[in-house]
Each structure stands twice: as structure tokens, then as C-alpha cells.
Amino acid sequence: MKKLVYVVNKNEKPLMPCKASKAKKLLKNEKAEVFEYEPFTIKLKFGASGYKNKVVLGIDTGSSNIGIAAVCGNRVLFQAEAKTKTSLIVDRMTKRASYRRTRRNRKTRYRKPRFDNRKRKDGWLPPSIQENVEMHIKMIKMVNKILPVTKIIIETAQFDTHALKEGKYKLNNFEYQKGPLYKEENLKMYIRKRDKYLCQMPKCKEEKGVLECHHIIPRRKGGTNKPENLILLCEKCHKKITGKEEQFIDIFYSITKGKRINTKDFARTQAGKTKIVELAKTIAPVEQTIGAITKVDRKKIGLPKTHYNDAVAIASQGRKIKTLNYYYKFVNKGRGQYQLRKGIRSQMIAQSPEREIEGFKRWDKVKVIDTGEIGFINRKRTSGQFGISDIEGKTIYGSKTFRKLKKISSGKSILCEMKKIPKGGLK
Ligand SMILES: [Zn+2]
Structure with missing residues (x-):
């Protein structure tokens, strides 16, 4: 396994990584010292500058898993996957709410709920989203500390809804000149999400196996690529109706007509992603991309679906690339144990356990x-x-x-x- 060792200069500014064998030599000759153990980084003792190149950082955002990859030319320099503690936060918040509720019930008589008497600071985000944003930024900062990042590309949405609304496939802010494959994937992702990843055939609702997008009025008969003309079907149902498409037109249209994605669900996560972009901009110039583009690019490179491979596809923008045969896994555990009382009679934990x-x-x-x-x-x-x-x-x-x-x-x-x-x- 050829491991890369990350290098910083004596002022702790990142340089390009080197081979493990070279790092070993530098350490042995006392020309460098260990800067960080994981990911392994050395700090040069002499010389302030070194050779630098354009390093693009790709971020595959997610609520529980983040993909991270740094790419230089046709080489991956860093790839990682990070698990957030979002679910932990959600748990803790529900717990806190229930503790507070029982405490209130214990100590006061009935009083009207007063949920409207608190002001929230500007830019407030729900705790789970706030934590998610922080984890993304922590990861970006971590890479920025060991590699000279010159650009960050962040996947901020699955698909481009504006493009679909217009009926054209103009991916407004994104690289839509790439060709029809991207437009198609954008549409497919939208349909999958709209139909909640379930076969829409009445009485089927299959969710396992392959789900396919079916043209209600077939393309050859003038059917359009508008979302209304598309419906999600499982492989079996899709096969069943081939040749009999006409019989199903009315049934399917009654299902898809006026059907839209519930945008309320997105609003909060979207607010989080906007915040990630805003904060990342303070580190390096930021570009945004969408999941549909990532998916096509990843397939083009020929990489299996993982979070770090998505990040590689984002950073390389579909260019053929040499990947690493290892990746870093990060898990955010959160260290605190805030529980003060324990046991059936809520005894104080008199002697809280030693830290060490x-x-x-x-x-x-x-x-x-x-x-x-x-x-x-x-x-x-x-x-x-x-x-x-x-x-x-x-x-x-x-x-x-x-x-x-x-x-x-x-x-x-x-x-x-x-x-x-x-x-x-x-x-
Ligand atoms: Zn089905």
C-alpha cells in the first residue's frame, strides 16, 4: 500500500504530499518532525516554501455521512468519509425536552404553553443542522491544514428543480453544457424523489430492486420529458405494461398530475447547505454542483458508489483519475457525558468517574x-x-x-x- 504523507513547511503552511519512503528519510535525518499522526503529516524544519499545485477539494454533503476528496491533476491526494453525530444530537434534544416537560409537570401546576416567547438569534439553525454544518466545516479545515486547497466544490442539492420547472433542462448555475446524460439524470433523480422511491403501480408499492422511470405517453408517440409524463415503476410492473402502455395512460396521469416534491422537507437542510457554502468561502473559493452531475461523473470514471468516490467525482468533475487504495474514516462521537443523575431515585452521581x-x-x-x-x-x-x-x-x-x-x-x-x-x- 503506497501511503501518502502530508507535508507542512516550518510555518505550518501546507505543501504537496510526499511518498512514505521520503518522509521516513526526512524524519530519520531530522529534517522534519511529526506534525499530525492521523492523517500522518510531517513538518519540515527548514525552508519556508516548497512546490505547490492546484488542489481541488470535493465535498459530498450529507445528513449522516460526508464524502471528502482532494484531487490534483489526475491524482487523488486524499479521500475520506466522515460520520456526523446528527442522530446523537436528535436523541439528546428529545431527551432534554422530555426531562424539561416532566420537571415542569412536577414543579408547577398547569400553565399554558409559551413557545412563542423566545427570540432566536439571526442565522439560528436547528441543533442537528448546526452540528451537521460544523462537521462539514471541520472536515474542510482539516484538509486545508494539510493540503494547499485552491478551490472547493460542494454538492448542495440532488437535482436542479428550476431546470425542471422551466421544462427545459437548463441547469442554471451548473455545467449543463456537458450533454444529455446530465439532463436525464437530473430528471430521474427528481422523479425518484417525487415518487418517494416506491413503485407507483396501484397496489404494488415495491421498493426493493430496480426502479425505473416510465414514460406514460411513450417518447415515440410524442410523449414529453416533463415530470408529469414520467412515473416510477419497479422492473416487474414496467415489463408487465410494455406493449400495453395506452391502457395505463389515464391511471398513471391521475397519479402524477399536480404531484410535486414537498419542498418543506428540504427547507431546513437547504438552509444548512447555504451556511456550509457561506463558511467554506472564508477558506477558499467555492463552486456548487448537484447530485445528478456527480452520479454521471462517477459512473464515467468507473467508480463504485461510496461517499468518498462521490467526492472524488465532484473534485475531478468527471476526469479520469488515479484513486488511492485506502481512505480515512472519521466518526464524530462527541465527548461529553452530560448526565448528572442516574438511578431510579435520580441520585446525583456523587463521584463522577475519573476522566482518566x-x-x-x-x-x-x-x-x-x-x-x-x-x-x-x-x-x-x-x-x-x-x-x-x-x-x-x-x-x-x-x-x-x-x-x-x-x-x-x-x-x-x-x-x-x-x-x-x-x-x-x-x-
Ligand atoms: Zn411494481
């Missing part, structure tokens, strides 16, 4: 000495027994003594691990 036990704390990355397995501490006990899990949160050991553990890196709220990609790709 036997030199280990939560989310430390450790190696199990006898087996060589690498994991993270997710549980600690005063006895010096630790629970170890992998980066996805799956338990490796329920209990392992500190004597059998070796610390690799100190716990952070964002966990990081390098993952190999097996030959032939994932899946």
Missing part, C-alpha cells in the same frame, strides 16, 4: 497487545477494565485490563482510522 484511569480516557485509540487489534475505548471502569469498540461502535472487547493495552493516540471527539480498500473496490 490508569492513563487511559474515553475514545483513546489503543492496541490490544496480545492480538494486535486496534480499537477505541468506549467504556472505562475504576477497576482498570476497559470496553473496546471499533470505529463504527461495534464492541471488540466488553472488558479488557489496562495491562493488555497500549495507547496509540489520545482521545478526541472525532475518531479517525485509515481503511484499506480491497482490490476491485468495496461491495
